[in-house]
Amino acid sequence: MEFDLSWLLLGLPLAFGLGWLASRMDLRQWKRAQSDSPRAYYQGLNLLLNEQQDKAIDAFIEAVQHDPDTTELHFALGSLFRRRGEFERAVRVHQHLLNRGDLATSDRDRVQHELAQDFMKAGLFDRAEQAYKALQGTPFDTDARLALLGLYERSREWEQAADTAAALEKLGTGAFGTRIAHHWCERALELDGRGQPDEAAAALATARAAAPNAPRPLLLAGQRALRLGDAAGALALWGDLEVRDPQVFQLVAQDYAEAARAAGQQEAARQRLTEAYRRAPSLPLLRALARLDGAELADAPGLLPHLAAQPTLSAALGVLARPVEQWDAASAQAVREAVARAAKPLQRYRCAACGFEAQRHFWQCPGCLSWDSFPPRMLDEP
CATH class of the missing domain: 2.20.28 (Rubrerythrin, domain 2)
Incomplete structure (x- = not known):
């Protein structure tokens, strides 16, 4: 049987035409899919800029359905869920991304960071801690350590907070000495509350070593000394505090006066308090001067001049506490001015x-x- 070449000549153009038609259909379908995804993406972006988050989420979900491999859409969707407080949905989006095997290392670190933020916002602190720890050694290392520092402070895990702050300082992120001192001060208060005075004293010593010029360790050390009956030691510590930070010293000015009375050092304390009041007049210092004599603020001889110079409600209350027979025109005028000044912002x-x-x-x-x-x-x- 002879082969008819005419069929071959007819079949080749037909096969070519069918192939071309099929390729055009596939190309048209591909272009349609590509155009649908950006359109939904830009629509969601426009809605987001117009603060229409509900509609923006719907648009992004549609875009993700058209192109499930687009990581940026997942990031946008997860961030929107977290911003709206839908933390469970945000976690699902980011965990879906994290489970993908074709994800680049940089994108994987970014997803891990987003997931840690989801857990943090949702109040799942244990899972947030693990997620942030997984970011150590990545480009998000500093951000993760800072987040862990805030997490440890919130959960009052002071030793871990101090270690994290010290690590950040070694990395050159900044100076954390004062913050570390606060961590150890909080730890000392906890240990004192548990009846562990030796450990509390060691914690305060660590706080002073972390930030030698910080006022809080001196303040707490003086309070501990006074509680333990060492009034002279408290006076020495608070005297150092008054030199370093006169404003913070006012927080313990009355305790300083009580310690001076217990140690029999009223005159030396009076000189220090009087000089401190001369430099920066304040009601706590005036109250401490009265306390040296076992009196109250109302009995302080300098109360009325103080009220005239600083017409505050606290000073006015001190004058009002005086017996009626001690009132005069100057007292009434000073109280009137203080009340008028305090009432003005409320009028x-x-x-x-x-x-x-x-x-x-x-x-x-x-x-x-x-x-x-x-x-x-x-x-x-x-």
């Missing part, structure tokens, strides 16, 4: 819509332009 009207405050009543708020949003009563009225 305002506040917009119920935006919080804008003004000294006069407005029918339309100058801040948010709302009508009838100013109550007719001032802030100091019930």
Whole structure:
């Protein structure tokens, strides 16, 4: 049987035409798929910029369905879920990405960082800690350590917080000495509460070594010394504190006066407190001077001049505590000025819509332009 070449000549063009037609259909379908995904992506981006998060999430979900291999869409979707407080959905999105075998190392580290933030926001601190620890040695190392530091401080794990802060300082992230001192001070308070005085003293010593100029270790050490009956030791520690940080010293000024009375060093303490008051007059120092004589603030001879110079409500209350027979015109005038000064910030009207405050009543708020949003009563009225 002879082979008819005419069929071959007819079949080749037909096969070529069918192949070309099939390729065009595949190309058209591919282009349609590619165009659908960016359209949904840009639509979601536009909705996000317009603060329409619900619709933006729907658009991004549609885009992910069209192109499930696009990592950036997953990142955007996970961040949106976390911002909306839908932490479980955010975790699922990021864990789905993390389980992909074709994910680049840089993207994997980024996903791990996002997942750690999901756990942190959701209050799953144990899982957040593990997720952040997995980022050590990656480009997110510093961010992870800073997050762990905040996590340990929140959960009051002070020794781990101090170790993390020390590691950050070694990495050149910044100076953490004062923060480490606070960690060991908190640890000392915990140990004292548990009846472990020796360990508490060691923790305070570590705090002072971490930040020699920090005021809190000196303050706590003086309080511990006074509780243990060492009034002279407390005076020495607080005297050092007054030199280093006079403002913080005011927190223990009355305790300083009590320690001076217990140690029989009233005159030396009076000189120090008087000089400190001369440099920076304050009510705690004036109260401490009165305490040296076993008196209250109302009995302090310098109270009225202090009220005239600093008309505060606290000083006015001290004057009001005096017996009526000790009142005079100067006392009444000083109290009147103090009350007027304290009341002035409250003699305002506040917009119920935006919080804008003004000294006069407005029918339309100058801040948010709302009508009838100013109550007719001032802030100091019930």
